[in-house]
Amino acid sequence: MDLYYDPIVDEHVSSPMGLIAPVWYLAPQQREIAESAWTMAATLTGLLGGEPSGLEDPNLASLLAWHTGEFADGEVKARLWEHLDQVFEPSWDHDLGEFTFRFGLDEPHPRGQMNARAMAGWVCGPGAWHRVFNEPNLEKFDEPTVSGLDFPRVALSEARWDGTALHLVAHPQNASVRDTRTSVQIDGLPSSDGWMLTCPDGSTTAVEMSSSSTGTELELVVDGGGYQLWRS
Numbered sequence: 001m002d003l004y005y006d007p008i009v010d011e012h013v014s015s016p017m018g019l020i021a022p023v024w025y026l027a028p029q030q031r032e033i034a035e036s037a038w039t040m041a042a043t044l045t046g047l048l049g050g051e052p053s054g055l056e057d058p059n060l061a062s063l064l065a066w067h068t069g070e071f072a073d074g075e076v077k078a079r080l081w082e083h084l085d086q087v088f089e090p091s092w093d094h095d096l097g098e099f100t101f102r103f104g105l106d107e108p109h110p111r112g113q114m115n116a117r118a119m120a121g122w123v124c125g126p127g128a129w130h131r132v133f134n135e136p137n138l139e140k141f142d143e144p145t146v147s148g149l150d151f152p153r154v155a156l157s158e159a160r161w162d163g164t165a166l167h168l169v170a171h172p173q174n175a176s177v178r179d180t181r182t183s184v185q186i187d188g189l190p191s192s193d194g195w196m197l198t199c200p201d202g203s204t205t206a207v208e209m210s211s212s213s214t215g216t217e218l219e220l221v222v223d224g225g226g227y228q229l230w231r232s
Helices: 031-044 058-071 074-087 112-123 128-134 138-142
Strands: 002-006 011-014 090-093 098-101 145-147 154-161 165-172 181-187 195-198 204-207 216-221 226-231
Touching: 031 058, 058 074, 058 112, 058 128, 098 112, 165 181, 165 216, 216 226
Parallel strands: none
Antiparallel strands: 002 011, 090 098, 145 181, 154 165, 165 226, 181 216, 195 204, 195 226
16 A cells, blocks of 8 residues: 655555555544554554564554554553553653653654654544544634643643633643743633632632733643632
């Protein structure tokens, strides 16, 4: 199967792994074909029975990790990641606040594309990638928006609107940032009055929402604690 075709030089660039490489593109469109290709790869590498083998190649292993998130969960996914945690070389850079896989390549910088595949597979649950295209959440475009984050000094591990409350969790890039304060802008709330902010310690304060185009500034402590912005 072609990865792509160059019409200028009339060149078909074929996939060296047959149907395995394009599984991610097929899954939202031809799911049965995609799942068959994943099943073949999972069977050949022992993921569906026996000991995993042939996954020392980080290119193949990251592809399989990517696809397994879409097609399997529970024991199958756990077995795969138990093996990959040994061969992917998981690494923390505590100063940068970055978690990456080094894949045993002994390179100065982690491979971005293979890290993206691996982490997509880790966070993806069965059918999630298919639903992004076939059951899109269009309501999110009319829901509240968080902007102005001081990234990468601060990261939001949660920024979620549940229909009545906005949930926020701010994490520090490294130890020097922990317990400092940061601010974000909130706009798109369904109304401008009666909003309250519940802090990680359980205390609650009233928040005066701004009608300006830049939104309302909300201050958070960067310590991994959970905040809730809700209307009384």
